[in-house]
Amino acid sequence: MAINSTQRVAAVLVRLLRGETVTFEDWRVRYGDSKNMRTFQRDIADIRRALAENEWHGELQHTDQGIELVNGTTTNVLQYSVALGQIAVASRAFTRGELKQVLAFCRHD
Secondary structure: OOOOHHHHHHHHHHHHHOOOOEOHHHHHHHHOOOOOHHHHHHHHHHHHHHHHHOOOOOEEEEOOOOEEEEOOHHHHHHHHHHHHHHHHHHHOOOOHHHHHHHHHHHOOO
8 A cells, every 4th residue: 555645754753753763765665666865855854844833842863874853852752652641541531452552652562
């Protein structure tokens, strides 16, 4: 199944939020050999724009290994995950199975 540009950008952003480094070669393999460098650059520009518009405390940085999200965002993601987990448990709005799924997502399983 082909992935659209919105899904591709969201997937790359999630990888960056998890602390992963994204390279053009890895991106090209994941999303199809037909993708070119210009498309990759547009995806990264979309992520930069979304981070700025949402006042995210961090920025994308080019390193020798690839592109990374830096300036404490990994800590923020951990804090947000813990907060979301606590809210999910305290709300008592989920079944046991649903709660396990939410908590697994917060742990990045």
